[in-house]
Amino acid sequence: MELEMSGVKGGTRRDKARATRRRIIDAARDEFAERGFHGATIASIAARAGVAPQTVYFVFHTKPELISAVIDDSVMGEKTPVPPEHTAWWAAMEAEPRADEALRIFVRGSAPLFARASAISEVLRAAALTDDEVRGTHEAHEVLRHAAFRQVVAGLADKGRLRPWLTIDTATDVLLAIHGDATYQYLTASRGWTHDQLVDWLCLALPDLVLEPPPT
Numbered sequence: 001m002e003l004e005m006s007g008v009k010g011g012t013r014r015d016k017a018r019a020t021r022r023r024i025i026d027a028a029r030d031e032f033a034e035r036g037f038h039g040a041t042i043a044s045i046a047a048r049a050g051v052a053p054q055t056v057y058f059v060f061h062t063k064p065e066l067i068s069a070v071i072d073d074s075v076m077g078e079k080t081p082v083p084p085e086h087t088a089w090w091a092a093m094e095a096e097p098r099a100d101e102a103l104r105i106f107v108r109g110s111a112p113l114f115a116r117a118s119a120i121s122e123v124l125r126a127a128a129l130t131d132d133e134v135r136g137t138h139e140a141h142e143v144l145r146h147a148a149f150r151q152v153v154a155g156l157a158d159k160g161r162l163r164p165w166l167t168i169d170t171a172t173d174v175l176l177a178i179h180g181d182a183t184y185q186y187l188t189a190s191r192g193w194t195h196d197q198l199v200d201w202l203c204l205a206l207p208d209l210v211l212e213p214p215p216t
Contacts, residue, residue, distance in 0.1 A: 023049040024056055029070050033119055037067060037127035037134065064137040067124055071141060074117035084110060084148060093152070099160030100207040100214060106152050107179060107202045115195055118181040125181070149175050153210070161212040171210050178206060 027048035031040035042063060046053040060066040076082055084090055089109030096102040121141070128138035150172045156162070162171050177183070179202055187193040193201075 020049075020051060020055065021059055024051065024059060024066070025070055025073050028066050029074070029120060032067055032070065032123045037063070037123050038131075042066075062133070064131075064134050067120065067127075067134075068137050068141070070120050071117050071124065074120060075113050077116075084113065085151075094155060097159060098214065099156045099211050102159055103152075103156055103207050103211065104203045107206060108199060110179070111195065111199045111202070114179075114181060114184040118184040119189070121181040122185050146172065146176065149179075156211065160214065162210060163212060166210065174209055175206065178202070178209065 024045065028040070028045045031045045031048060034040075035044070040063075042053050042056050045066070046056045049056070056066070060069060073081070075084070087109065089105060093102045093105040093109065096105055124134065124138050124141070128135040150168065153162075153168050153171045153175060157168055157171075162168070166174065184198065187198050188195065
């Protein structure tokens with residue numbers, strides 16, 4: 001009985017810790033989006049989350065670590081966090097024999113990640129211009145994104161031919177530039193495109209930019 005009760009208490013503590021972390025991440029996402037990285041403070045995030053500032057520091061230690069966690073949460077999802085490489089749409093992309101259709105599967109599958117994460121990622125990028133610690137956080141995320149996109153391009157190259165003037169590295173650069181946070185934010189937030197309009201355009205434009213047309 002004592003072991004059973006101890007397990008329940010441990011579970012309750014873990015549940016409370018997860019709930020606290022969830023409130024802090026949600027509050028930080030809103031504060032960063034509204035005030036930018038430097039404008040958002042640990043005190044304002046804590047107040048919005050309904051916790052003490054010391055609690056935010058205990059869970060995340062620094063503000064760069066906190067915004068990094070917000071981006072990770074946005075990319076992997078809240079309810080059942082899964083890295084993109086372990087999702088069903090990624091597996092479908094790898095299994096698709098045609099390079100152009102595999103690229104469209106990647107665009108459709110990854111677009112919701114940009115919808116969730118691009119605004120905060122752009123906040124991080126802007127702050128990295130003037131803050132060395134934030135720059136390190138931003139560069140770490142860029143390294144991961146570049147590796148994932150290069151994996152996609154290498155898979156496309158195995159399925160079909162890249163445009164003759166592109167290598168795997170330069171094709172990765174094109175994909176990162178066109179299907180990126182800045183492009184998503186510019187077209188949706190600044191120019192009024194809908195998410196679906198952007199996805200449809202990317203599905204049309206990216207195969208033409210990166211791949212040789214399939215034989216007729």
